[in-house]
Ligand SMILES: [Zn+2]
């Protein structure tokens with residue numbers, strides 16, 4: 484996403500395009516994968532942790548980002564698609580972690596994920612997959 488694109492997107496979500504918001508979204512959108520808390524802090528050292536934490540939470544509330552919590556309690560953040568809103572933040576995709584480079588990405592499946600469960604009403608599905616990513620595989 485370009486800076487202009489990011490600013491437009493913030494506007495549609497009724498958020499002011501502050502320096503930290505634009506910088507944070509630029510990093511995440513340019514990487515095209517999920518970004519860890521640590522990586523965010525390392526790339527945006529000029530902002531303090533609390534401000535970063537608040538900004539991340541604002542983005543999660545507004546349906547711009549979603550959080551991926553891994554087993555070792557490491558948090559990753561990834562961009563939502565444009566359909567996510569404050570009220571509807573539902574994902575039907577798989578989170579994939581590469582066993583070699585440890586990078587996390589969102590994988591959209593071609594078909595909606597069907598669990599074949601009829602006894603309960605499922606709102607959200609969290610699927611974590613691991614293996615070898617395209618970069619490490621080639
Ligand atoms: Zn979302």
Ligand SMILES: [Zn+2]
Pocket residue numbers: 581582583584585586615616617618619620
């Ligand atoms: Zn990899």
Ligand SMILES: [Zn+2]
Pocket residue numbers: 549561574576577578588589590
């Ligand atoms: Zn995701």
